[in-house]
Amino acid sequence: MTNKTVRPILEMNAFDKQSPQTENVARRIANTGASSVLFYREPIEMVSAEGVWMTAKDGTRYLDFYNNVPCIGHSHPAVTAAVNKQIATLNTNTRYIVPIVDDYLEALKATFPKELSNVVLTCSGSEANDLAMRLACKHTNGTGFIVTESAYHGNTSLVTQVSPSALKNTSLPEHVIAIPPPAKKYYGDNIEQGFADQVQLAIEELKQRGIKVAALLFDSIFSSDGVFSEPEGFLSKAIEVIHQAGGLYIADEVQPGFARTGTSFWGFQNHNASPDIVTLGKPMGNGFPMAGVVTKPEYLDSFCADVGYFNTFGGNPVAAAAGLAVLKEIKDKNLQENARLMGDYLKAQLQSIAEQSDHIAEVRGSGLFLGIDICHPDSADKPDPEFTVNMIDQFREEHILIGAAGPDGSTLKLRPALCLTKTEADCFIDAFAKILKAS
């Protein structure tokens, strides 16, 4: 429960602005200043993308194992067609009735437990988590939040407060407690109990600070912490603990949601957990900006009695069309099952290669959301962020895009589109073996 320093997530594999800049990189930095965030020691100029592949200006085709937003594949024709049809017809706000919006809301709700029967559509996962936190505060009359040490939940003022991995020189505010992620190294073999105990301690610590807890806010696969999904169901006890304390459980599904984990459509379902509020984002529109909060009606009732909430772009019919196309494609092409099969295959192959290498401490994850811990050759307990960055660069040489996560940036994070084929998975597996062999 210490406020440990974690490596800011934006520093991972980031272009160093002190390095020599090509004309286009200089242009970007002149336009966006300190807020510019480019990947790689030498940033890549992209010109097109399709399926799991992105094409750079120099003609190189990169296998995209990083970007989880285009979940059904880059530039997907079903989304293009849906957006094109709707944007040419009607794009307005939710103050009018447009049935495609309700078609989408109903299709989305059908994937959730019945009690989560209200949806608020927003533009970004950040807006969704901002609203979810306020619903929890209003309902519980509390202000305290419990998150994990390297959590990232978004970019608004409120949400940044619960995102330790977005903070550089500032520490967490008093009402936020970060606990160690659900990893064996912190909790041994009983992650479920250990994690629940930490939640209990955090609730008591908040109480000592004179703060009532409002909610647990967890990314259901703990992505920025380094990807933790096992053992199945380990969240259950922590959720019991927060409920006993009168707090809510907010499931942040911005990263694991929409079938990525293969075993279930939503990450929280892998924990047999019943969230009080769920937040969605990134893959929802395959790149069309959209996100949302799925909640029990009573939380909205009390919140909206105090605050008028309206989102101008949230729930526009073009977003609804994009969202419907994504849901349909996942269903029609059985992408959840593909994520499970390809994920299992990838994980097994990578684990088998990892056994031959003293650079790999662990390969874990669910479906097409995997994490690979990179360690010093002399000990599996010594993370090696430098070697990780080098591997990311070597993957680039092999024409594969990949990123890092975890408190020190030593976990490779794999999140290819859900339509990944075995041939494409083999591309990655071969590159992984080659890079490790050469090191």
Added chain:
Amino acid sequence: MTNKTVRPILEMNAFDKQSPQTENVARRIANTGASSVLFYREPIEMVSAEGVWMTAKDGTRYLDFYNNVPCIGHSHPAVTAAVNKQIATLNTNTRYIVPIVDDYLEALKATFPKELSNVVLTCSGSEANDLAMRLACKHTNGTGFIVTESAYHGNTSLVTQVSPSALKNTSLPEHVIAIPPPAKKYYGDNIEQGFADQVQLAIEELKQRGIKVAALLFDSIFSSDGVFSEPEGFLSKAIEVIHQAGGLYIADEVQPGFARTGTSFWGFQNHNASPDIVTLGKPMGNGFPMAGVVTKPEYLDSFCADVGYFNTFGGNPVAAAAGLAVLKEIKDKNLQENARLMGDYLKAQLQSIAEQSDHIAEVRGSGLFLGIDICHPDSADKPDPEFTVNMIDQFREEHILIGAAGPDGSTLKLRPALCLTKTEADCFIDAFAKILKAS
């Protein structure tokens, strides 16, 4: 400087959920619960829209004088074509270089004073104002904000605090002071001095509360306050006052920006004012969700040293394509000049009709952003929100969409697309005369 109760903006012309509901209205309310916000006593189901016109399911074509988002016209073919081309090719985030993004950033920057040379693209005006406020706090080391009594700046937690018109049962927090809008009824003939004096008083009041002021945050046309744009330049002194106190001036251009006021491209330019930070939104992508913050580099430098800010959807190439299409259309079709000409024509005609009616206290505004104060027949000083709602319904009978603003919802707010023709303006003028005559 009292924390006056203002009528929540979402209650204006809102459907009452206790009323009988059609099947589609019931469906919407079942899906979105307390967060549903529908217009009109009988909500309208829309099926398509084009130019300044929206078509309902029953075939009625409505002249849209309400929606300022589709600024170059509903379902504009240039935006449709640009979005379609880009979304079929590449839609990714700003961690890669995609030149169309910088093309857009540069086209946008060209409309601003040179010192505002950094842009952060976001998904919504709310996200933009959230970030702008944090830049101001970081730079000034202050936390106090001065806004107007019926201001609305967005929906995040932080931004709701400075949006009195979003609050129902809660009052403004201690660090926010709301001052009367720049109306004659508060300041007489010397609005400039009176308004600056109120800003000075607010700064001192904050100081007495132990709070350092961070910024003035004003919508440059004071839209939700009831639309105030005259006399030209009246903001200058208030800005001097805030600068002398070490605070910043944030120009919220989410509503007046992108040529709507006719006399200038940005609302702040009507005040010969140099904002420190500018926020953009609604019309930026003609409905494609996009927004942004335009700022001096130094504010981003210090902010980004503390906080890693990244916006997944912000600055995606599809948004850039939509944004470029909007800027090009405004320029190619001379829409700023059209807004000025049509706005002047509308205002003059409406003023002339208003002179014959004891229901109208004032017609004011700039370009295609006009406000019409509705009053009791016995006194121009007695606002009449009930008559205003009736007028909105009567306009609907005349197949015209219009909304209300102001502290009690008694100001009709006119914001048609910038491509409005004289024939379309005449439609509105005729309906206005007809409705007043019948009353």
